[in-house]
Amino acid sequence: MTCRKVHELMPLFAGDDLGPRRTRAVRSHVDACPACRRELEELREALARIKAAAKEEAVPDWSESAWKALMVRATGETPGSRKAGRSAGARVAWPGWAAASAAGVLIGFVILSVLFRGSVPGPVRTASPAAAHEQDVVSMTMVSPETGLQIVWFLDKNFDYKGEQE
Amino acid sequence: MVLAGRTEAFEPLVSPYRRPLLGLAWRLTRNAEDAREVAQEALLRAFRSLAGYDASRSFRNWLFQIAANEARDRYRKRAREAAAFDGLFERSPSATTGPAAPGPETERDRQEIRSDILRSLAVLSPREREVLVLRDLEDLDVAETARALGCSAIAVRVHLSKARRKLAEVLRRDHPHLEERR
Numbered sequence: 001m002t003c004r005k006v007h008e009l010m011p012l013f014a015g016d017d018l019g020p021r022r023t024r025a026v027r028s029h030v031d032a033c034p035a036c037r038r039e040l041e042e043l044r045e046a047l048a049r050i051k052a053a054a055k056e057e058a059v060p061d062w063s064e065s066a067w068k069a070l071m072v073r074a075t076g077e078t079p080g081s082r083k084a085g086r087s088a089g090a091r092v093a094w095p096g097w098a099a100a101s102a103a104g105v106l107i108g109f110v111i112l113s114v115l116f117r118g119s120v121p122g123p124v125r126t127a128s129p130a131a132a133h134e135q136d137v138v139s140m141t142m143v144s145p146e147t148g149l150q151i152v153w154f155l156d157k158n159f160d161y162k163g164e165q166e
Numbered sequence: 167m168v169l170a171g172r173t174e175a176f177e178p179l180v181s182p183y184r185r186p187l188l189g190l191a192w193r194l195t196r197n198a199e200d201a202r203e204v205a206q207e208a209l210l211r212a213f214r215s216l217a218g219y220d221a222s223r224s225f226r227n228w229l230f231q232i233a234a235n236e237a238r239d240r241y242r243k244r245a246r247e248a249a250a251f252d253g254l255f256e257r258s259p260s261a262t263t264g265p266a267a268p269g270p271e272t273e274r275d276r277q278e279i280r281s282d283i284l285r286s287l288a289v290l291s292p293r294e295r296e297v298l299v300l301r302d303l304e305d306l307d308v309a310e311t312a313r314a315l316g317c318s319a320i321a322v323r324v325h326l327s328k329a330r331r332k333l334a335e336v337l338r339r340d341h342p343h344l345e346e347r348r
Binding site (some may be wrong): 012014015017043047050051053057059062073075 | 193213281
């Protein structure tokens with residue numbers, strides 16, 4: 001391995017970030033080359049200095065009251081309640097087309113439920129006449145725990161899903 | 167436990183990382199206020215996305231990834247607004263002066279020298295700084311650093327190589343006579 005090639009690899013070798021094969025090759029060269037050995041020592045010295053400085057540096061801390069307030073603020077939400085952007089492990093957000101489709105379906109249900117209200121022949125009802133006074137439409141609201149998107153389904157009093165009206 | 171609704175379990179979960187998280191944010195931003203906000207936002211995001219945390223990963227590294235993303239977002243916003251992020255380093259008198267004069271060192275001198283050394287991180291690009299802080303100061307390995315920054319291991323090695331070389335050059339130029347106790 002030439003000095004030029006070793007020079008390219010030296011910063012990674014200094015931090016033990018080369019693979020085993022290259023590590024052996026660079027070490028073998030450095031052992032025999034004073035100039036490259038000097039460069040390695042300088043790089044290792046620089047790394048050691050920065051690590052020591054960071055280790056001994058006084059890092060500002062929260063006050064206890066600020067920390068407690070932060071915990072209250074953080075835990076005031078439902079865990080996993082919102083999309084966390086590019087945070088690690090966050091679930092994939094609903095793509096725009098999915099949200100638009102869901103909105104379109106919702107609007108369609110609302111329109112159909114209004115248009116066909118009372119006109120769809122239903123099963124024979126054995127409910128008492130008092131049932132006629134019950135509400136004709138039942139709504140069910142679903143909320144996405146990740147995005148907060150709300151979908152409202154409207155169902156008739158028999159809880160018949162308007163599948164036949166699609 | 168937290169996901170089961172016992173939110174009081176969140177504080178014990180993150181308390182061990184309170185200072186390390188703030189330390190990371192401090193080293194990435196070099197501004198106390200920004201560091202606190204970055205660390206704060208990282209904890210808020212961590213709570214929100216706890217359901218997506220992969221338990222096979224180190225929780226610390228996962229938290230650090232969130233913080234690194236937040237610091238980068240903040241930096242990009244500042245850069246767009248032409249804020250004085252790098253200007254903060256320029257205001258520091260020792261960041262751009264020549265080599266420190268040799269002489270007897272008091273503890274205060276050593277503290278200032280340590281601060282100067284860390285201010286040397288200003289010569290790095292934001293990505294180089296992130297990579298160096300995570301790999302060399304926080305001891306994440308290359309794979310975890312890549313994962314934290316959302317880039318490849320090859321990219322991490324490229325930036326790491328440049329960062330270490332720049333740092334060595336700056337320290338050789340500005341503090342040639344020092345010998346840190348190891």
